[in-house]
Amino acid sequence: MGLKKNLTSVTFRLIKSLSAGRLQSTDLHTMGQHDFPELKNDRLLKAAKGEAVDKIPVWIMRQAGRYLPEFREFRSKHDFFKICQTPELACEITLQPIDRFPELDASIIFSDILVIPQALGMTVEMRPGVGPVLPEPLVSPEDLARLKFPVDVSKELSYVMEAITLTRHKLRGRVPLIGFSGAPWTLMGYMIEGGGSKTMSKSKKWLYEHPAESKKLLSILTSVVSDYLVGQAKAGAQLLQVFESNAEYLGPELFNEFALPCIRDISEKVKRELGDDKVPMTIFAKGAHYSLEELAQSGYEVVGIDWTVDPSLARLKVGSNVTLQGNLDPCALYADNEQLAQRTHQMVDKFGKQRYIANLGHGIYPDMDPAKVEVFLKAIHSH
Ligand SMILES: Cc1c2[nH]c(c1CCC(=O)O)Cc1[nH]c(c(CCC(=O)O)c1C)Cc1[nH]c(c(CCC(=O)O)c1C)Cc1[nH]c(c(CCC(=O)O)c1C)C2
Numbered sequence: 001m002g003l004k005k006n007l008t009s010v011t012f013r014l015i016k017s018l019s020a021g022r023l024q025s026t027d028l029h030t031m032g033q034h035d036f037p038e039l040k041n042d043r044l045l046k047a048a049k050g051e052a053v054d055k056i057p058v059w060i061m062r063q064a065g066r067y068l069p070e071f072r073e074f075r076s077k078h079d080f081f082k083i084c085q086t087p088e089l090a091c092e093i094t095l096q097p098i099d100r101f102p103e104l105d106a107s108i109i110f111s112d113i114l115v116i117p118q119a120l121g122m123t124v125e126m127r128p129g130v131g132p133v134l135p136e137p138l139v140s141p142e143d144l145a146r147l148k149f150p151v152d153v154s155k156e157l158s159y160v161m162e163a164i165t166l167t168r169h170k171l172r173g174r175v176p177l178i179g180f181s182g183a184p185w186t187l188m189g190y191m192i193e194g195g196g197s198k199t200m201s202k203s204k205k206w207l208y209e210h211p212a213e214s215k216k217l218l219s220i221l222t223s224v225v226s227d228y229l230v231g232q233a234k235a236g237a238q239l240l241q242v243f244e245s246n247a248e249y250l251g252p253e254l255f256n257e258f259a260l261p262c263i264r265d266i267s268e269k270v271k272r273e274l275g276d277d278k279v280p281m282t283i284f285a286k287g288a289h290y291s292l293e294e295l296a297q298s299g300y301e302v303v304g305i306d307w308t309v310d311p312s313l314a315r316l317k318v319g320s321n322v323t324l325q326g327n328l329d330p331c332a333l334y335a336d337n338e339q340l341a342q343r344t345h346q347m348v349d350k351f352g353k354q355r356y357i358a359n360l361g362h363g364i365y366p367d368m369d370p371a372k373v374e375v376f377l378k379a380i381h382s383h
Contacts, residue, residue, distance in 0.1 A: 036236060037173035044106045044176050047357050048239060048280035048301045048323050056353055057105035058380040059178070060373065061284075062363030063097040064110050068370055070096050080126035081118075084111045090163035091170055098175060100370065103377035106175050106239070109164050109232075113182030113243055116224055117191050119156040121148035130195070137194035141206075141213035149220050153227045160228075161235035168236035179237025181228050183244035183266070183285070184221035185259035188214070200249040207258055214258060222262040226269035233270070233279045241282040241304070242266060245362075248287020248306075255291050260298065267299030282325060286362060292317040307332075307361025311350035324351060327361035333372040340372060344379035353383075 039045075043057035065071055074093060075083075083089040093110040114124045114132050125133045138144065154161065160179075168177055182190075190196075192203040206214045229240045244263065247255060263283055271278050283295055284304030295303050296318035303322050305314050307329040314324055332343050348358065358380045364373070 036168045037171070039176060039238070040173045041105055041175050044178075044357060045238060045280060047355065048282070050301075050321075050323060050355050052354070055381045056348060056356055056358050056383060058358040058377055059104055059106035059108065060097075060360055060364050060376075061108075063104065063108065063373075064093045065364065066366035067364055067368040067373075068096055068100070070100075080112075081115075081124070084115060084163075085159045087159060087163040087166045090159075091167040094163075094167050094177075095170060098171065101374060101377055103374070103381055104175060106178055107167070107171060108178040108180060108241070109160070109167060109237065111160055111163070111180070113180070113187065113245075114190060115157060115160065116182060116187055116221065116228065119148075119151050119153060119224065119228075120191075120220075121146065122191060132190065133195045134190060135194070137202075138192050138217075141210050141216075144213065144217055144220075147220065149224070151224050151227075153224060154231050157228055157231065161231050164232055164235040164237050176238035177236060178239045178241055179229065179232030179235075180241040180243060181225045181232075183242050183259065183283075184218045184225060184262040185250070185255075186244050186246040187221050187225075188217055189246045189249070191217075200246055204249065204254070207254055211258075218258060218262050222265050222269075225262075226266050226273070229266065229270045229281075230273045233274055233277065237279065239280050239282065239302075240270065241284060241302075242300075244283065244285035244288065247285035247291075250288075252290040255285075255288060256294065259285075260291065260294055263295070264298045271299065284325070296322045302357060304359065305361065309361075311347065315351070320355070323355040323357060325357040325359050326351075327359065328376065330360045330362055330365055330368075333360075333364070333368050333376060337372075337375045340375050341379040344376055345383055348380065348383045 043053045043055060046053050047057050078089060083093060090110045094107050098104055098107050118124050122134055123136060127133050164179060171177060189200050189203040192206060233240060244259060247259060250259060267281055280301040282302035282304055283298060283300040285295055286306045289309050292314055301323055302325050303318055304325040305327045307327050309327060328344060328347050332340060
């Protein structure tokens with residue numbers, strides 16, 4: 001019933017976009033919610049569920065981005081968040097790497113983790129050469145009153161759901177579409193620091209000085225992130241990845257007390273809400289090598305690991321019930337082709353072919369030569 005209502009409202013908004021001239025009439029014909037094109041490449045989903053695959057599935061974190069000349073050209077004409085908020089633009093960028101690299105086994109919707117602070121009423125700007133900036137960060141617990149909560153994500157972030165539905169159609173079943181969200185601790189960090197930080201000391205100060213208020217903020221974020229992921233799956237996302245990119249600033253004690261409970265709650269809430277329409281979920285907690293055992297037990301089918309973790313040790317820690325994803329050093333793509341292929345093969349040897357999704361150990365760097373991506377992808381598939 002809830003699903004039906006949500007789908008109807010997504011379709012309604014697509015029709016509104018059409019009448020506002022934002023979509024072509026041909027788009028609408030293919031927009032029936034229950035007739036997404038048949039998926040032709042299901043390696044990613046099979047590997048996530050632990051089923052055997054013909055080739056190892058591979059995709060790249062930040063695969064749509066500044067290392068692609070077609071992205072830079074597009075970005076010179078459009079504001080970053082304008083792209084995120086305009087379904088046709090987000091869809092076009094999402095498809096760029098898929099059109100360029102036929103070896104990719106997944107697409108990831110073009111957006112950013114910081115759309116959640118925006119939905120909570122905070123201003124986020126993308127400054128050239130700097131990255132995201134939140135000019136009015138949360139300074140003290142009284143600032144929690146500034147957040148617009150509860151949030152109706154199906155309204156505030158409807159543009160992401162629309163972009164997902166449109167992209168599922170435009171992909172024509174070539175590869176599955178991944179939806180994503182930042183995890184609560186990582187989002188809390190940006191909301192307090194006002195942008196990226198080398199230490200996260202302001203947000204860690206909250207954890208030590210205001211533990212109850214920190215938990216309140218984290219619980220608000222857990223609720224919004226869960227609704228957001230449910231909405232993405234209902235709109236057509238076939239796998240959901242949660243980015244806990246700032247886990248590296250916490251040790252096991254703070255991580256287990258503040259971050260991990262939210263990560264667990266999210267998988268539980270999302271799976272409960274989606275019921276029979278569940279999709280596989282991935283947790284990528286960058287730098288959380290100290291918590292791999294716990295992460296493997298936190299309700300996600302896939303655990304992503306960064307490049308500092310040895311794949312064989314990771315497998316020993318997580319056991320055989322989850323799929324591992326990762327983890328070539330993004331800088332290994334600066335190596336010459338031969339060395340890059342060799343290092344890629346060595347990585348696969350350590351992971352093994354079962355329950356494995358190949359990726360980099362973090363996002364690709366903006367100055368990377370796209371030709372190196374092809375070497376990496378081919379090395380995975382030829383293994
Ligand atoms: C998954 C994703 C993200 N951002 C973007 C995507 C697009 C989809 C894809 O992977 O192709 C586009 C995405 N997001 C951004 C860009 C570049 C901006 C531009 O074009 O000007 C792109 C292509 C901007 C951005 N957005 C963010 C940063 C990091 C800032 C910092 O901490 O110092 C930056 C630089 C925040 C952010 N955003 C994201 C994360 C989690 C992943 C990670 O750890 O890298 C984080 C931490 C997630």
